[in-house]
Amino acid sequence: xxxxxxxxxxxxxxxxxxxxxxxxxxxxxxxxxxxxxxxxxxxxxxxxxxxxxxxxxxxxxxxxxxxxxxxxxxxxxxxxxxxxxxxxxxxxxxxxxxxxxxxxxxxxxxxxxxxxxxxxxxxxxxxxxxxxxxxxxxxxxxxxxxxxxxxxxxxxxxxxxxxxxxxxxxxxxxxxxxxxxxxxxxxxxxxxxxxxxxxxxxxxxxxxxxxxxxxxxxxxxxxxxxxxxxxxxxxxxxxxxxxxxxxxxxxxxxxxxxxxxxxxxxxxxxxxxxxxxxxxxxxxxxxxxxxxxxxxxxxxxxxxxxxxxxxxxxxxxxxxxxxxxxxxxxxxxxxxxxxxxxxxxxxxxxxxxxxxxxxxxxxxxxxxxxxxxxxxxxxxxxxxxxxxxxxxxxxxxxxxxxxxxxxxxxxxxxxxxxxxxxxxxxxxxxxxxxxxxxxxxxxxxxxxxxxxxxxxxxxxxxxxxxxxxxxxxxxxxxxxxxxxxxxxxxxxxxxxxxxxxxxxxxxxxxxxxxxxxxxxxxxxxxxxxxxxxxxxxxxxxxxxxxxxxxxxxxxxxxxxxxxxxxxxxxxxxxxxxxxxxxxxxxxxxxxx
Numbered sequence: 001x002x003x004x005x006x007x008x009x010x011x012x013x014x015x016x017x018x019x020x021x022x023x024x025x026x027x028x029x030x031x032x033x034x035x036x037x038x039x040x041x042x043x044x045x046x047x048x049x050x051x052x053x054x055x056x057x058x059x060x061x062x063x064x065x066x067x068x069x070x071x072x073x074x075x076x077x078x079x080x081x082x083x084x085x086x087x088x089x090x091x092x093x094x095x096x097x098x099x100x101x102x103x104x105x106x107x108x109x110x111x112x113x114x115x116x117x118x119x120x121x122x123x124x125x126x127x128x129x130x131x132x133x134x135x136x137x138x139x140x141x142x143x144x145x146x147x148x149x150x151x152x153x154x155x156x157x158x159x160x161x162x163x164x165x166x167x168x169x170x171x172x173x174x175x176x177x178x179x180x181x182x183x184x185x186x187x188x189x190x191x192x193x194x195x196x197x198x199x200x201x202x203x204x205x206x207x208x209x210x211x212x213x214x215x216x217x218x219x220x221x222x223x224x225x226x227x228x229x230x231x232x233x234x235x236x237x238x239x240x241x242x243x244x245x246x247x248x249x250x251x252x253x254x255x256x257x258x259x260x261x262x263x264x265x266x267x268x269x270x271x272x273x274x275x276x277x278x279x280x281x282x283x284x285x286x287x288x289x290x291x292x293x294x295x296x297x298x299x300x301x302x303x304x305x306x307x308x309x310x311x312x313x314x315x316x317x318x319x320x321x322x323x324x325x326x327x328x329x330x331x332x333x334x335x336x337x338x339x340x341x342x343x344x345x346x347x348x349x350x351x352x353x354x355x356x357x358x359x360x361x362x363x364x365x366x367x368x369x370x371x372x373x374x375x376x377x378x379x380x381x382x383x384x385x386x387x388x389x390x391x392x393x394x395x396x397x398x399x400x401x402x403x404x405x406x407x408x409x410x411x412x413x414x415x416x417x418x419x420x421x422x423x424x425x426x427x428x429x430x431x432x433x434x435x436x437x438x439x440x441x442x443x444x445x446x447x448x449x450x451x452x453x454x455x456x457x458x459x460x461x462x463x464x465x466x467x468x469x470x471x472x473x474x475x476x477x478x479x480x481x482x483x484x485x486x487x488x489x490x491x492x493x494x495x496x497x498x499x500x501x502x503x504x505x506x507x508x509x510x511x512x513x514x515x516x517x518x519x520x521x522x523x524x525x526x527x528x529x530x531x532x533x534x535x536x537x538x539x540x541x542x543x544x545x546x547x548x549x550x551x552x553x554x555x556x557x558x559x560x561x562x563x564x565x566x567x568x569x570x571x572x573x574x575x576x577x578x579x580x581x582x583x584x585x586x587x588x589x590x591x592x
Contacts (some may be wrong), residue, residue: 004050009081017056019048046158066546066554073135074557075541075568078576080118081137081516084111086195092187096180098161103147108157110184112137112148112368113507114514114522117162118535121489125150134445136543140576157503160184166498174222174239174261175269181506182273186252189281192250196517197390202246203274203473205292210483210491211235218496230483230491238493238501241266242478242509249474250516253277254509256502259301267296268304275308279315284397284590287316289456291467294322297429299356306358306455308539311329318456320467323355323362325451332446336349343465350461353453360453363464376444378417385417386433393431428519482512489532518571525570527563 002021009016024041026032031039050056084090093107115137116128123131129148132138138145161178192198211232214223223236237259243252253274257266271290278285290305305317325332334349341348346365353362392411396404405425412418420443422434452466482490491509495501521532529537541564546554554576560568570573 005047010166014052014054016052017050019050036386041577062225066548068547070545070547071542072541073539074547074576075117075412075538075564075573076535076575077135077137079142079518079571080115081140081565082571082573083518087188087514087517088112088191089188090512092198092282093160093184094192096183096187100155103152104143106156106159108141108143109153110160110507110510112143113153113504114511117488117490117508117511118515123484124151124494128153128175136576149428154500157500160506161499161502163497164480166502174258174266175255177255181502182277185509186277186280187325188253188513189277192513192517193281196520198245198250199247200245200252200278201285201287202289202291203252203269203278204244204246204472205242205274205290205296206237206475206479207241207266208479208482209237209239209259210493211237212491212493213497214493220496220498220501222256222258222498222501223493224259235386235492238505239263239266239483240490240505241270242475243270244475246471246474246480248516249478250476251509251513254505256505262299264296264301267298267301271301271305272308272540280472283555285315287318289318289320289467291320291472293472297321297323297356302356302358313413318454320452320454320456320459321462322468323451323453325446325449328362328451329446331362331451332449334364336366339364343462343463345369346465348465352457355453355455359457360455360456361457361459363452363454363461365450365452365465365469366448367450368448369442370450373464374447375444378440378447381415381417382390382435382440383417383421385412385415385421388415389418389421389433390431401425426506468557476513478516481515481531482508482534486535487515489513509566521570522567525566527566527570534567537561538563538567538571541568543578 002019005018005020006015009037013014022043022045025044026038027042040244051059069145090107093110094105097106099105112128112132116123116125116132119135120128120131126149128150129145132148132521137143138148139276160180165178191435209226209228211228211230212220212235214220214236218236220236220238225233225236226239227233228235228237228321239259239261241255241257241263242256243543245248245252253270255266255270262546274290275288278288302319306318307319331349336347339347339349341350343365346367349364350365351362353360355362356389369394389408393404393406396407408423408431412421412423420436420439422436424432424434426432449492452464453467482488488508488511490505493501493504495504495590519570521535522529522534540558541560543556544556544558546556548554
């Protein structure tokens with residue numbers, strides 16, 4: 001029997017209270033039962049000090065502290081899940097790829113891959129299962145932990161791109177593509193267009209590469225050595241071509257190709273697939289402007305592009321691109337007084353010219369800051385060439401003079417600044433270097449100038465410069481996001497077969513699409529922030545589990561700042577939150 005006992009202790013002004021409980025204990029532990037004859041027992045009393053009345057009142061106001069506190073990732077994971085569901089990525093994939101008899105659907109694994117790349121890009125697929133248990137995702141999507149290991153991902157990805165469907169790479173077939181992957185991208189873009197109506201009449205195109213740490217014996221045929229944009233030429237790499245909308249830089253088409261294939265060789269096939277996709281997504285399209293850099297220029301490429309006509313879709317194609325200045329030295333030789341126009345901080349010349357067999361508007365710009373930087377760089381090259389030539393002649397003292405001069409000529413041809421020096425050897429075998437001032441002055445005149453062209457001769461100077469100088473940077477930003485360690489982190493590639501590489505690239509590009517659409521939502525509501533800031537603000541919103549006793553716990557979201565509350569409302573995160581701020585749940589529902 002339990003009761004509250006009041007005691008008046010001498011010297012204390014207030015009485016104190018005790019919790020007191022009496023119970024019997026057997027004298028012999030082997031005895032059992034409570035009735036007569038069950039063995040001798042004695043009464044024991046348990047007493048717990050509670051304190052004064054004021055002390056008891058204060059403890060009741062504070063409440064009972066939890067026995068344990070656990071946290072789960074909520075804000076960023078919920079926002080990404082919301083965008084994945086809004087785009088209908090899971091049903092779009094599942095309509096095209098049939099599910100196996102057991103387990104989750106292929107679309108679910110694609111969605112989880114997107115979630116992993118945006119929320120935990122540093123985690124491997126082997127570590128995904130343990131990481132995702134620390135988020136709200138398994139509970140919201142009812143995911144069995146046993147189906148979240150790496151092997152399940154690989155098995156499902158085989159359904160999207162079976163290894164048997166991947167053709168061996170050749171010089172004539174550098175692409176790593178299957179119809180299923182392209183149809184998945186197109187189906188998701190159907191959903192994007194239904195909700196966002198993104199303009200597809202102007203498209204940016206560029207290519208990059210992603211390095212790997214594959215060993216030479218690894219079987220991936222598309223991973224080859226080549227010039228790597230991250231400076232890792234010794235590593236095998238895979239190429240990634242990307243087409244993105246000028247309206248927002250959203251990735252519209254992705255193609256994976258052999259790492260040692262030149263971008264220009266891939267261009268015709270890429271354009272065929274791109275134009276076909278645009279014609280399907282926007283059937284009323286009649287004009288398309290493609291914006292790309294000068295690395296893809298060739299008469300064969302541009303003629304093939306202009307001649308391409310999608311089936312049942314009369315689509316006229318025009319190009320805005322860059323020109324190699326050394327191919328048009330007569331334009332670079334024009335003096336600055338011949339530049340009649342200005343655009344922002346540029347001086348501009350424009351005219352008509354035949355470019356790669358096509359009539360085009362040519363725009364040449366001059367930027368004084370660029371000219372100054374290029375001149376400083378050229379001066380450094382000239383000084384380095386002088387020092388290298390002097391060092392060669394000083395250190396190579398053996399051999400005949402003719403042999404040494406032949407070696408000197410080879411070195412001069414290799415050096416970037418070598419052509420700006422005239423080399424001679426006098427009768428005393430001393431090296432004499434004389435600066436070629438005329439060549440330097442001619443190069444100075446070319447500095448600060450860039451050449452652009454447009455086959456759409458109705459475009460104004462402002463439209464051409466805005467498209468190439470300002471908006472083309474969006475696709476470069478897409479590549480930076482794809483490679484950023486804290487965002488998507490597409491490289492280094494750790495998938496060692498061609499089919500896994502292709503599905504992994506698809507997941508990364510879809511993660512980029514989800515992130516860009518989230519950034520568009522933020523920008524439309526005048527909340528200026530970068531992708532990293534958006535991720536950090538939402539990551540700080542967590543779901544806290546308070547374990548009160550052995551059978552009950554409470555869930556509550558962390559306190560949100562003003563900007564976090566705006567993002568919470570903007571992405572409708574309330575649909576993933578507990579129905580009330582404080583909800584009692586059985587303990588087994590939240591294994592933190």
